[in-house]
Amino acid sequence: MQPNDVRILRGATLVAAPAGVVATVVSAIVAGEKGLVGALVALAVVAGFFGLGSAALMRITQNKPQVAMTAGLLVYTVQILLIGVFVIAFGDTTLFNGRAFGLTLLVTALAWVGGQVKQSLTSRMLYVNPEPSVPAEGSRDGM
Template sequence: MQSNDARILRGAAVFAAPVGIVATVVSATVAGGKGLAGALVALTVVAVFFGLGFAALMRITQDKPQVTMMAGMLVYTVQMLLIGVFIIVFDGTTLFNSRAFALTLLVTALAWVGGQVRHSLTSKMLYVDPVPSVPAEEPAHAGRSESRDET
């Protein structure tokens, strides 16, 4: 993982963590113990899905940076689909408050994506390799001494 990728990941986590904590406290005060459980499950789902998605994106684009946009859209779409499936599967559960779970998941996921976007836009990433991979060619006349006939 490159240093700018680590900064983007940290930035997303820094945005999502306070939002998730506030959502967890609100869920616990409004819905009690089941609200707390639902919010904690939501935080876990967001951290796992988005963390693994970011790791997958970095792995996919490590050797082929030209597919970054396509791979990013694919990873994001799969994340949203899996989160939707997770919400549908646990819709009528009695293990935790499903409303607290869904709302915490939503606001934390939005904060995570917002943090990624903000740090992607504000980071100073080079989009051109500053060190050429092929040495520059010498001009045709360099290295040859030109002889002038002065008669």
């Protein structure tokens, strides 16, 4: 894992965690025990899908940074599709409050993505190799 990846992951977590905690507390106050369970399930879903998605993106782009945009869009699309499948699968459940689940999921996911965007835009990433390369023997660059 590269240092920039760690900073982006930390930035996303530092924004999403407080938002998720606030949404969980509000869900528990408004919807009671089932609201608390729904909010906790939503936090687990966001942490799982977005955390694993970030790890997958870091792994994909580790040796091939030129595919970062394509891989990022693919990972994000898969995350959203999997969350949609999860929401549809548990749409009629009585295990937890669906509204508390949905709102906590939305708030936490938006906070996660916002944290990633903010950290990506404010981090100082090198776009070139700072070490000078030695020209190969016989090349014209060394003359």
